[in-house]
Amino acid sequence: MPEATFPKPVKEIVAILADIFQHQGRLEIVELLQNATARIEQTGYDYWNGGTYYWALCLEAPVTVFVSVEPRLEAIEKEIKAKLSYFNRTYPNDNLNIVTVAPLSSVAAPSSTRFVPSDFEVRRIWPNGFFRLFLSHVSEHLAEVASLKEELRIRGVDAFVAHKDVQPSLEWQNEIEHALRSMDALAALFTVGFCTSRWTDQEIGWALGQGLLVLPVRLPDNPYGFVSKVQGVAGRLREPDKLAASIVAALLVSPRTHDEMRRSLVGAFSGAESRRMASALHAHIIKVDDFTDEEKAALRKACTDNDQVSGVCSVTAAVYEAFGKSPALVPVSMLSDDDNIPF
Secondary structure, three states: OOOOOOOOOHHHHHHHHHHHHHHOOOHHHHHHHHHOEEEEEEEEEEOHHHOEEEEEEEEEEEHHHHHHHHHHHHHHHHHHHHHOHHHHHHOOOEEEEEEEEEEEOOOOOOOOOOOOOOHHHHHHHOOOOOEEEEEEOOHHHHHHHHHHHHHHHOOOEEEEEHHHHOOOOOOHHHHHHHHHHHOOEEEEEEOOOHHHOOOHHHHHHHHHHOOOEEEEEEOOOOOOHHHHHOOOEEOOOOOHHHHHHHHHHHHHHOOOOHHHHHHHHHHHHHOOOOHHHHHHHHHHHOOOOOOOHHHHHHHHHHHHHOHHHHOOHHHHHHHHHHOOOOOOOOOHHHOOHHHHOOO
């Protein structure tokens, strides 16, 4: 059976389901979804419709929650399954058609989805649909961090910068908590003075408590405490392009963030808004060796359908060469000055 990854992260699926049931007043199911450890397991594959994968949504709930739904367990599983039809329409070749709910041992270490913001809040905080990276930093370097945010964006990473992204009309602490609850990872920018902040250690602790990657970035201070053992990256805030490239490379290396970062590269490349963005993304894309067939097809499609991608001959040639579908590769003599865009 070919191995694959479901195209939407499980925590987003569970958050959407919880939001739907919340609006429908099905509070016992909301409590189940918010407290459960969730994963998606591949259960089958056939060649129908060009190849179809079958999946199961597996929910493991703490015993105290499980016993409250156990008398109606089969009905609740069917009710949750009925809501999955939305995802099956969106991804016709990925059939999420099984829901199981099981008790979670009290000695297990859950990765709970509890307190995930609603889908509306997630879209407001992270509008681009890219990899969600919380940048933990001190306010003295806001201007440089804002530049880093822009460089990360053209590489498929939506970075949350607290002092920049919190809207004046929103209570700032609640908004930061929403971002922390829905991030994919956190990058700690260890500039001078980082350890004196009253907030940065709390942000790191929040990420560690959720079992998420905390990526130390030495600028130039070294990490300390629990994250000091994590292999981080080094760089300079005054070189945001190089620093952003190093951060993305690190997110691709980590097993905890690789899949989501890989998917984000594909989405960003397909919707690239400039030739520079296409070039910056391609520098990472050609180093990834586990794109799914569907993702490879999307990358090739971008080379013909997106004029910001197709306008850079070296990018399209590299993508075709890397993924095995190559019309005659573009000779070097045909490359324009636009192809020499720095990454």
